[in-house]
Amino acid sequence: MPPLPAIIIRHIHLPSITPFHIAQSLQNHLVSQFLAYKASLSTPNPSAPPTPTILTFVPTPVYTTGRREHDAISKEQLAILKAPLSPLRKTSHNKYRNPEWAAVVPTLRGGQTTFHGPGQLVVYPILDLKPLPLSLPSAKSSSHSNHEVESPGGEQGSSNVPIYNLWPKGLSVRCYVHLLEQSTINTLAHWTLKGVRTSNPGVWEESGERKIAALGVHLRRNITSYGVGLNVATDLQWFDRIVACGLVGKGVVTMRDLGEEIGAWDAHHGGRGQHRELEDAGQAAEKEKGGEGRRPWLESLQRKNGVQLRGRLKPGIVAKTWAREFARGLVGEGGEECVVKVGIEDLDVPDTLLAAYKKETEPWRNDWEDEW
Template sequence: MSASSLLRHLHLARITPFARATAIQDTFVRQHLDYKALNTAPFFDSPPPPSPIPTILTFSPTPVYTTGRRELGKLSAATVALLREPLPEILGTGGLDNGYANGFSPDVEETLRGGQITLHGPGQLVIYPILDLKAVKSAKWPKGLTAKCYVNVLEEATINTLKSFGIRGFRTENPGVWVSKDEKIAALGLHLRRNVTSFGVGLNVRTDLRYFDKIVACGLEGKKTTSIKQELKQEYGLSMANHIRHSKRVSMSPREVSMAKTLVTRAKMTNLSRSWVEEFKTLVWGDQVNLQSAKVSGESSEEVFLRLLELDDAAQDCDHWTW
């Protein structure tokens, strides 16, 4: 099976430091850039090497504020110190996601993506496709993807994924995916080098939205950030324990409340990431490529790539692989 007929999905199952995840991304980007450079040089009698496999990296990072390329070197020391202050502790929130808010100091990282400052953290699904837009060949895109079309695909995949939760997402004149004219649920920030993509989408699933109170997210004054969990809470009322006492929707049945809670619980990052990738694959290639899905702990960049090397040969004749 050739690399051109494959799409790889690599999901880091554990909450991963942002710098580690971007180091993995950068390695995939370098593979594409090296291949393009090699392809422009004379080969003499040597056959060209196989092209790199398009890869979508998904993960949830430890809390980090990231800036775009327009803000490189522009944050003052006082601003950085403010951003690094831990959020006030919320008693009883020592779980996997909210536990990071209790005494955890966020990182601040500069990046080369487009857009302005935003927050990535636990409870957020970060999606980084790494592919050569000009090498994308499909019935829908026979000449490859333009940057504008690529942005539309990212937004459409996110909108379609939200539909499975009964959430209506849409585009506005501002980048990202919105659920109202003032509430954004997914941010977009991209970087292109020789048509090779990096960075991508940050979809808020059950993110602690208090982190956004410290910034003007993406530089958009007067706009708010929401999440899948927040939208389900607004639509279906409060949890079962508080529903009768607090909810104004007195006609709402216990079954509806239970369904809402189940939807939130099922928003597991692994399954959600797979759903998004399937949407992206369909929008770009349809059934013309096979999806390889791999899940790793992401404890180190070396561990990730050693595992990929181990499975590369085994994957040649497989449509799907995982660990």
């Protein structure tokens, strides 16, 4: 494998159940840094480009609407969405299954109304799909560098230029959506679960009748926001109040329930079943190479029996796997090595936002994920 480019992709996983408005404010802060950078390009002293960041979190119950639905919800529908609901399972923060309430929040993403909440992993990549190749002039003069990488077109680029930065038109919206879907499909495969694309948006279980991950994105000046909502162990009662993503007659499913249906969590279930097959071209090429071409981190995830896989069904582990699959699809083979884990304190967020995050996530223990 050629030397990896020196691009860094930050991954922050918020360790507590987080109110949606806090996570949304954090996302907006990261997006604003990219927009400020782009605005600075027209000045004599442009600032350095921000680092691409993947924000993952598990939110408090919330229904989010797409940008075309803000005014389409009637008072009657709003009352239904905001009505209390008793959860199916008790948790450390709700031992007696007391009624819970969902907020209703308008967003700028595409798509229609969907639900986010405990048991669901929300993934928001924030990056520039068409970054300016500011480093390319120096790349030509650094032919003796030990960190050169080959672009898809065969050209050599400097180590501080993302591979997709060398593509003539950057990353198209269609390719980006495909990347989000494939990253999710590959992540499911680590748990022996089969995810597929259909004519409808999102990622579905194999029959195409139940959605396991919703998808909705927003772009401003080619800066991405929003992304994927992956049902890990979501209480699906919340979806009974809506036509999920506007698709009549279709259902939803979680990783936990799907694994139970196919016996993926049984003790005898090996880690290399037919659903284990990873589907992007790079991974297919590795498969042809045999064991020598496989990544150590991928091997460590695959060699698990069903009980071990079920034990790893936690948002933090699923988030880490998704981030690495995304980085590999974005940067190329070995891209998972570019992912750097960071905390909210590392993101240069305003003190007011940091204080609000700490205060509003205090009710949930750091070990709440163990209950899944």
